[in-house]
Amino acid sequence: MTLVWGGLALGAIYALVAIGYNIVYLSAKTFNFAHAQLLMLGVFVTYTCLMEWRLPWLLVIVLAAAAVAVVAAIENLVAVRPVKDVHNILVTTLGASTFLDGTVSLIWGNQPLAVSFPLGGNAIDLLGGRVYPIEPILILLVIVIVLADFWISRRFLVGLALRAMSEDPEAAQLRGVNIRAMAFGAFVAAGALAGAAAVFVGPKTFAVSTLGDSLALKGFVALAIGGFGSMPGALVGGAAVGLVEILAARYLGGEYSNPMIFVMLLTVFIIRPAGLFVHSSERTV
Amino acid sequence: MFNNSSANRPLWLIPLAVGVLFLFLPLLGLDYGTSRQVQLSIILALVVSGMNLSLGYAGELALGQVAMYAAGAYAAGLLSIHGQTDLLIQLAAAGLSGLVVGVLTGVPGLRMGSWTLAMTSFFLVLLVPDIISVFKEYTGGRNGLAGINPPTVFGYDLGSTGYYVAMVLVTMAWFAAMRNIVASRMGLALRVLKKSPVLASAMGISVYRMKLMAYALAAIPAGLAGALFANLDLYVSPESIGFGFAVTVLAASVLGGSMSVYGAIAGAGVLQFALNYSSDLQQFSPLIAGVILIVGGVALTGGLAGMGETTVRWLGARLAGAGNDNARASAGASAGTLDHIDGQPLIANDVSKSFGGNQALDGVSLQAMPGAITALIGPNGSGKTTLLNIICGFYRGQSGEISLGGKEMHGLAPDRVARLGVSRTFQTPHIPDQLTVKEVVITGRYTHEQASILGVLFRSPRYRRIVRNDERDAKRVLELVGLAHLESVVATSLPLGQRRLLELARCLISNPGAILLDEVASGLDENEIKVLSRILRELRDKGSTIVLVEHNFQLVTSLADQIFVLAQGRVMSSGTPEHVRADPKVKREYLGVDTGNGDQE
């Protein structure tokens, strides 16, 4: 059970990254490959605010969200908006991720830095397993985010507009949705969410300049398994990746983690080509 | 990078000259640093070229090239360690290893699409070191493969200058091959595929096989590059074949221009030199590398090659004056030169199809005979587009038979149906980008007469004959639809009416047993409809089987010999236009309801 908790907590972090990819995907049908780096940046900002400046915890959440949102906005203006071709966005956002990697290691150095959590850093017993308090909270956090998304997208105009855009951008535009503003807003909102969530991620992962690389691809696999555009999919995909990674390492050996994730990915694709939570449509013409 | 219309043909001389120049660079006193960068650029360019073939031309975002590169490098390295230092044998083995990896990863990978494939292949790259580790007894695992011997050719030690020359020659050979693939009817077919897989399969091209072929061909340069790399440093390690390399390849492809032949060289060269420069800045190099990727991606849409092409076009336009200005659409189509068209009877019998609980078609039967225009009409949601899609193989009905010329074809894949002789047009014409009118028409003949890959690569006599037939037939059908004077115009720039005629010509060139026209008159003005009607009648008189899927009752009654009226998934009425027009059911249910809106999809 200890391992299951660990896998789910790990999965929750992957899911957070996947959700970030998703928000941008829904609004602009493209991906921000630097999203994991934005989350990493949030963790470092958390480190500075929480550990060095000793600011109150809630304020840190706000500051981290704001800081990462600003960086995301800059990224969008510099590396996404002026780009015309989808494949180029792939390159420019990868460029942004390299840039953020370099910036973070210049500012904060390369040594891992510990980030503490108000509820303490000692392992506790929970439902037959040992966990750090941060782990169930991460799991809870990502579930709350998905539920909140569900609620926002149905109750608020902005959520409806986002859904409409992802279904049919042209029609949405005709109905008066400002597509460019919405896409920009979603990009920045994804950044803010990453910043806020980073406050919870840091205590589990440390602030380290290689964090983005560790998360970027696994987050994407989580997304692909759940299905592009599906929030519950991201949640389930993240959990699946986390669990498979942990259980493969335990029962097969560390070198089997990645291959087993790959096997799972292929299996899902063979059974459901569009991912678990997205229906592939038969209509083509 | 350029289309293969005759005006551009001597352009291959320029790359050849550049290649020869590189060949002789060592004689001009090339310093070590530059020649090393050239060699690394060459290796990168080969891998990028492979990616261009699959990403730029076949439209598949897959990064598997890195795995193929690794396969090539390890194959060559292992051969060398075990005493086989001959570069030619190593290149052959490496190309073959790349090909094997390409086919093995392509077979499952290409069944997925777009982002899914991209992710899977990204992940595959991540697994390369793991796989190398698993076989560490042979590959040296994470320590890398050391002890590779210097390369030889027929027993002669190449030396560093000799090896440089060998690398340039291999690269020139591949790029010549790549150019021959792209500037061929196969290259045209790839562009069709990229534009729309639906279109490709409607033209008889097996999407999956075509993609697999492009992907597998793309593996060859990656494998060759691997062999060149192994022999360059005489050491291969998993660290130089990781995710970072994959990103570099992708970036070079996009920056150079994915849909280009020589853009690979430009992109690889720029990136190699720029990244080498940035590494002098030590801990700042990630920042610089990031900036290079962002600036490059923002500034270069279509890549360096796209920029070059735009410049060449602009210059060309300047030089030629406005000589190529497309004349206004000539209303009078000349009399066709095809004497007889061998139409086949198309028969659908008792076809049913439901989507979930919604019965879209309920026992529909339809007969379309050669030498007649058969129309299928019905209001929105009556099932006519569904029936069209079932005939063409995009859907499979729950029951019923469909045959062309007596051959049963219900349930076959769309490309099989198309190869059996069912040809169709689309509501919104599907025309690939950047092709001339003639080239678009030629793509319609791709599966009608096929050349082997080797034939394409070496321009065999058979291939040349096929190309001559392509040209001849294209001329004929273009004359038939009255577009002959526009044959070298970029097809997407034509007005809608002419694009419809172009699609019709593309159907005709494959000499189809039956032609299905989906909403062929929508969006056309009166004059254009007149031209179209005249051409369709002409085709009918030559023996063609023509099916119109239409909602324009006026047009249908004036043109068709036989009409089937669909309503709620059933044939409500059928017969001659007079009979249908007089049918009270049609009068009440159809004519009253029709608001003139197109049938959605």
Add this chain to the structure above:
Amino acid sequence: MKRRQLIKAAATFATAATLSTTALISTGFAADDVFRVVVLGGLSAKGILADNSSTSVLAAQAGAEIVNKNGGIGGKKVVVEVLDDQANPTVAVTKLREAINSSSKPDAVLNSGPSTIAEATLPIINQAGILSFNIGPTKTSWDAAKFPLNFDLSPAPANYASGFLDYIKVKGYKSVGIIHGNSAYGEALGTLMEKTVSEGGVTVTAKEGYDYSALDMTPQLDKIKSTNPEALIVDGYGSVVGYVLQGIQKLGWDIPLLGDNSIAATGLISKTPPDGVLGTDAVKNLVMQVFSSTKYDPDATGVNEAVATMKSLGPIKASLILAYNYDALALMAAAAEAAGSTDAKAMAAALETDAVTTAAKTEILKKYNFSKESHAANPSNDSFAFIAPSELKDGQYQ
């Protein structure tokens, strides 16, 4: 504090740009009579590797300063040139070949990167007839027959393993588990550790690897725990050390931990909370294998001089374990003196003698035991010490 680092980094940038053309400052040497030392290091590599490289570079520069103060190498002034190889073998080969083919061919190359760099570069250095020192031993880098001009500074994994065996025997552990990273070094160490320790009569109950990009090592630890070893040998650097310690604590596993020197090079365990875990329960069971020189000793004047010199040139980011390059300069100075020449072959022959390695004022390891057949460092087991974590100041545990 961190804001200042940005400025510091900018300053480093400026120096980096000028490093390759280090000016000849001090007098007493003819301007054209220089001994060129090229240091290959992954300064722009990812993560903690960059800190290790910067320490290696610093050590070489400090060694050069000391050697120059005492008359240089064979009367020539030492000039240090730094090449950033990004810890990528292909880049290393590029830079190295450029340097070899340039008008100022290096007289010695110090490889400060992992063994993959050594694998790629050693044949080239050897072919060019250049003396080299290496801190990333490969399977053959020590072999004098294969690479007559190369000397390994870092003890081979087998040396470390034999130091571990000694310690395990002293402590009386009958069984151990091993957890290691999947780097080239980690894999090699894991394999040799298992071999050495089990040949020494100690049972290895489990040996588990983990991926450096993984974020949780609990599964591997749980697996090892289920085999009930008496002690756990741990390899890893950077954040993974934190994950391993987290996992052990989470499992509530009270077991002696024996860390290798890469653990010791990780900042996390030498800093007190909140930055690190020093002094917390996480490291209460941890001892780490380091060199004697890595622990601060007020009486070790030679080591202290080396540290002071390094410090005067820049901050020492990693532990002194990575400062072998300091010794490389001392070894070369002694060899040139004994050989009466700076010819690579003559110097190499001198280094194979006990007299030269004894005379060389090496500080990181007291004595390198090169021989005609083996150019491995082969330090005696008493060069190693097992210490509990403490604060790391200027690369030394206090």
